[in-house]
Amino acid sequence: MKSLFPLILLFSLNLHAANDLEQVARVQALVxxxxxxxxxxxCWNAALYSRGLVEGVRHVDGPEFTxxxxxxxxxxxPEDQATSGDVVALRRVTREGKLVKGPYGAEIHGYLLGSDGWGFTKNGTxxxxxxxxxxxxxxxxxxxxxxxxxCRMLGIPKEACHLKAQYFRCDPAALSWDDSLTALVSKLSTLEQRLHAFYFDETRTSEERSAFKQAMSLEIRGLRNEFTLVGEKAPAWQLELIDGRLASAAVFLF
Known part of the structure; x- marks a missing residue:
């Protein structure tokens, strides 16, 4: 593992955010x-977690990443202004450059940009x-x-099969949840912490894992019901984030 330290140091150069040290610590912890x-x-979890946007190692689905x-x-x-610490999204776009919509979605991969042409990535689930x-x-x-x-396997037409790299500069410190969402977000964060622990728990039997999944499914359903009661009181982008997080939580439970 010591051989990775020079790369981690290289990766830390030119970071632009105020929480640079925390970001480097997150990258090193994942490695x-x-x-x-x-x-x-x-991959989407690795990029968002490294950048400090999500807490914990878990599954992140495409809509949440978006x-x-x-x-x-x-x-x-712009690509020529992208710097170490930016999130890179590899996306399927139309010939006009618009994100592909539909059951297969636009998100293909995500990673964290480093310096000198390096990236930090996890290529798969x-x-x-x-x-x-x-x-x-x-x-x-x-x-x-x-x-x-x-695209060939799925029969997606060529005009909807272009891959484009887009670069995003993110500031997790700017997140402040609407008052109408704070209670729900707290419950959702607790659920995600339990999912994080579940992915790394070697002690559970297959029966215990099945029981855990059933319990979590019921809990997610309850949070979904609570989410519908919020209505449109909160900013639309915050509602989309919660909707995406709930969807991500459910993906690997079935």
């Missing part, structure tokens, strides 16, 4: 973390997929190839 027991934690990057916390920057540093150009090439194959 040194033991393998999860279960599949689930993925919601974070579309929120006022993140601002898209499998528990064996590592958190690692890789040249940004190599990451993009990998997903350009897999995107073309996936």
């Amino acid at each position: 040194e973390r033991r393998e999860a027991v279960l599949n689930g934690p993925n 919601a974070w990057l579309s929120s006022p916390l993140c601002t898209e920057v 499998n528990r064996k997929d590592s958190y690692h540093f890789e040249e940004s150009a190599s990451i993009i090439r990998l997903y350009q190839t897999s995107n073309l194959k996936e």
Whole structure:
């Protein structure tokens, strides 16, 4: 693991945010973390967690990733202005550059941009997929190839199969939940903490894992019901974030 320290140091250069040290600590913690027991934690979680936007190692689904990057916390920057610490989103776009809509979605991959052409990535949801540093150009090439194959398999037309890298500068410190959402967000954060622990708990039997999933499913359903009562009192982007987080929580429970 010592051989990774120079890369971590390299990655930390030129960070622009006030919480640089916390971000580097999060990246280092992921690199040194033991393998999860279960599949689930993925690239979008690695990027958002490293940037300080989400707490805990868990599964993040495409719509949640989109919601974070579309929120006022993140601002898209041109590629030539992107710098270490920015979130990179590899997205499927139409010929006109618009995000692809539909059942397959636009989000393909996400990673954290480092300095000198490096990126910090986790390429997959499998528990064996590592958190690692890789040249940004190599990451993009990998997903350009897999995107073309996936489009052919799914029968997606060529005009909706372009892969575009978009760069976002995010400030997690700017997040302040609407008063109407604070109680719900607190419950959701607690649920996500339990999911984090679940992914790394080696002591549970298969029966205990099944029981946990059933209990969590009921809890998520309850939070969904509570969410519907909020209505449109809160800002739309915050409602989209909660909707995305609830969807992410449910994905690997079935």
